[in-house]
Amino acid sequence: MKKNKINTYQLLVALFLLILSSCQDNSDPDLLFEDTPTVRIEKAIKELEESLQSSENGWKMTYFTDNTQLGGYTFLFDFISNSEVKMDSDFGTPDASKVSLYDITLGSTVKLTFTTKNVIHELSDGANSPDSDLVGQGYRGSFEFLYFKKEGEDILFKSNRDRDNIIRFTKATADDWTNLTTQNKAMLNDNIPNKPLKSVFRNLTIENNGQITVYDFSFNKNRRFATVTAITKDVAKKTLALEFHQHQMDLKLVQE
Structure with a gap:
């Protein structure tokens, strides 16, 4: 026992x-x-702040808010402190000398928010729409961007309005700031006018493996968006979102 x-x-x-x-x-x-979760979050915010201020000439963003019906808009950002930013754009009514505020906070992830009004807010203003079909939606843009990751020297975000939309910040150059107005807007305003008699801008020719297809080119200047219908039989209708920069026009095929 x-x-x-x-x-x-x-x-x-x-x-x-x-x-x-x-x-x-x-x-x-x-x-x-x-580190604890709090310390890791603080480090992520600090790293993003330092990255945004690290580029000598700021950052360039080409923003396709909805490439099924709208084109691309180019923005330049100069983050001059932990809270202040200057910006310019080939969209809206920019003032490159204006200083506005931004913030980096924690939401569902680390979030960059442009907190006081500047040209970026014109993309998200429901009262500012390209035509009557988008009244109340505006240009479907956002002024809040969710930090995603770094890829080389680029910084990737997701739009807070459309989290499937990946937005890339690339380091800008001094020429980008000069060319934005003198070249981008000139391309939009002068080279592709809404004049039906300008036949060179009313047709689009695409060559694929030796096969040439001619499309009727219908361009919506306000949306920076084109609908092209094949004149050749048995070829699908296509839509194109347009991005303008320097002396060329980029056509981004988004739907067939």
Whole structure:
């Protein structure tokens, strides 16, 4: 009987030591990182702040808010401090000398928000629409961007309005700031006017493996968007979102 009591006592001690060892196991998820979640978030915010201010000539963003019905808009940002930014654009009514505010905070992830009104807000203003079909929707843009990741020197965000829309910030050059108005807007305003007699801008020719297809080219200047219908039989209708920069026009095929 005494032997059984001793064995029971030894068993209890062994169980206690086993439980104590389990409690000290460093497999807890929080302990897989050197820092606490709060510290990691603070570091991510700080790293994004420093990245945004690190580019000598700021950042360039080409923003296709909805490439099924709208074209691309180019923005330049100069983050001059932890809270102040200057911006220019080939869209809306920009003032490159204007200083507005931005903030980097934690939402569902680290979020860049342009907090005071500037030209970027004209994309998201429901009262500012390209035509009657988009009244209340505006240009379907956002002024809040969710930090996604860094890719080389580029910074990738997701639009807070459309989280499937990946937006890339690339380092801008001094020429980008000069060319934005003198070349981008000139391309839009002068080279593709809404004049039906300008036949060179009313047809689009595409060559694919030696096969040439001619399309009727219908351009919506306000939307920077084109609908092209094949004059050749048995060829699908296509829509194109347009991006303007320097002395050329980029056509981005988005739907067949």
